[in-house]
Amino acid sequence: MFNNNTIQRFADLETPFYYYDLDALKQTLDACREASVKHNFHVHYAMKANFNPRVIDTVQAYGFGADCVSGNEVKAAIEHGFGKDKVVFAGVGKSDKEINLALDADIFCFNVESVQELEIINDLAAAKGKVAGVAIRINPNVDAHTHHYITTGLDENKFGINTWQLNDVVDTLRKSANLNFLGIHFHIGSQITDMEVYGSLCIRINEMQDWFEDHGFAVKILNAGGGLGVDYYNPDTNAIPDFESYFSVFKKFLNVKPGQEVHFELGRALVAQSASLISRVLYVKNGQKKNFLILDAGMTELMRPMLYQAYHAIENLSRGRGAMIEEANAPGTLQPAPQIKYDVVGPICESTDCFRKDVDLPQSYRGDLIAIRTAGAYGEVMASGYNLRDHVKSVYSQ
Incomplete structure (x- = not known):
């Protein structure tokens, strides 16, 4: 669903937004x-x-x-x-x-x-x-x-x-x-x-x-x-x-x-399957037992996971599925980026504001683009203004 040109286009857009293919x-x-x-x-x-x-x-x-x-x-x-x-x-x-x-x-x-x-x-x-x-x-x-x-x-x-x-x-x-x-x-x-x-x-x-x-x-x-x-x-x-x-x-x-x-x-x-919620990582919190990716999208943009524990695939678009990083002790030599388990959460002042727990993702950083997939049904239509949030925007493939 996401090619390099699409991801580059996302880089210039304010998040969060729904992307409609x-x-x-x-x-x-x-x-x-x-x-x-x-x-x-x-x-x-x-x-x-x-x-x-x-x-x-x-x-x-x-x-x-x-x-x-x-x-x-x-x-x-x-x-x-x-x-x-x-x-x-x-x-x-x-x-x-x-x-x-x-x-x-x-x-x-x-x-x-x-x-x-x-x-x-x-x-x-x-x-x-x-x-x-x-x-x-x-x-x-x-x-x-x-x-x-x-x-x-x-x-x-x-x-x-x-x-x-x-x-x-x-x-x-x-x-x-x-x-x-x-x-x-x-x-x-x-x-x-x-x-x-x-x-x-x-x-x-x-x-x-x-x-x-x-x-x-x-x-x-x-x-x-x-x-x-x-x-x-x-x-x-x-x-x-x-x-x-x-x-x-x-x-x-x-x-x-x-x-x-x-x-x-x-x-x-x-x-x-026609839409994904696109968000950015605001903060990465690494703990002894849990790592958190805090996104700029939350339950105000996509309620399904919080309402009835719905599953959505989550991807780090900035790192890619086969992301490579340079080895620390061998400059110029690439190795697969480490996979880390993250609780992917939103910014809303509710403990239930969590998209998924223990998600395997490439090591992620502030500013990375995150896609929450299969969000075209009961996504944008259930968005709210809780916490006086801006209403989520829409972006289209054409």
Whole structure:
């Protein structure tokens, strides 16, 4: 991802910043589009992963839809050219203001997460003389085998509607003249790399669509959500997720009936590998048991490692992967730079402000450029102004 010209360019820039490799992003989008079109699947981009303007403009140009979880995301999607017929609005706590905004925009579908929400959308739509398309988000109680902070499809999660509530759902739909039932929606979690999990999800989707049809509701949309993971450990050798295997699971196990559409909501898988957080070493602290690299980036720029112990590969760009140094007793003779274990930490006044512990890096010095890889998803969008920090900047490959 980083050649000498790119690293030299970084040397003249103020850090920290997010570096977006737009070529890498386009290669990923190409792979996703090719694999999904083969099966006539519809992909919506989960904007919560990254709503950097250049990123969402690039995604929109590929013809994907938009999956939004706030009124402002709905607004941004439409402003950036996503057709209203490709915008879906999910989220467990949609406010009246946000629902009204989406109704005024005539979006394609609300992914509804409670019976009460169905009633509210129906009332607000009636007040405007509109009919709102809705899909019912169902908890399939499928374990995604991922971090418990990003598991969303179990019965005890706050998201979605549990199966024992479905009779109330259909009763509400029958008496709601301003709702148009489109289908069923699922999302079981994030950073899922076990394809067998998606096979289990397909079984539950098949059961649920049969249940709705048995109760007199035609299911037009099967929305399987997203959650496909990426390789945080090998961002160069495994840069593009296996979209082919992912979509093939649904092609094989999902019972798609004539006239139905299958929708997906992918975020991380599309954008994670497209960006790195670039920082500089402010200080090197060498102790008896621990060595610290103190960076000018911290949890205010990238929260994931502190929030749920997420792994990111870390590189010293100034020293390189095969860095050599001159032997002390033999001037002009080069030897491999020693590898030292560092705790790579930020400047924030919190003990949790640590990107990773015991990272093997070439011996590092003040001013060295550090890259924290695979930061294109849930990186810049989660940045904060804690400690009254400047908002992190963005730099692009083109």
